Amino acid sequence: MPIPYVHLMIKSFFSKEKYKELKTIVKSKRIALTIAALFLKVFVSEFYNIIWQPRCKAVAECEHTKGIKKQDLRKRPLAH
Structure with missing residues (x-):
């Protein structure tokens, strides 16, 4: 997953408060982002x-x- 998408997904998945809590626990922004990205990756995979x-x-x-059939799904529905 390219980095910009990970950051966008993390922003929409984690609230600012939860991210700040994680950052205070690990004391590093980079480690907090890595943990959040790994958590998100596991969540997406399990979903x-x-x-x-x-x-x-x-x-x-x-x-x-x-x-x-698949060809039926590709056809446009008839307008009534």
């Missing part, structure tokens, strides 16, 4: 494994049972 993959599998299974 993908626990929530996103099962959701995608359920959607694919639902589409399969209803006979929806």
Whole structure:
């Protein structure tokens, strides 16, 4: 993940108060950012494994049972 995206995600994921608490515990801005980035990386990875993959599998299974094919998904819906 490029650094600018990590910083943007950290800013939206951690409140300023929590970041300041972490910074006072570790006494270093760089270490606090590294810990926050690692925490965010683990969170994103686990979100993908626990929530996103099962959701995608359920959607694919639902589409399969209803006979929806990938080419059907690419078609534009008809305007009524």
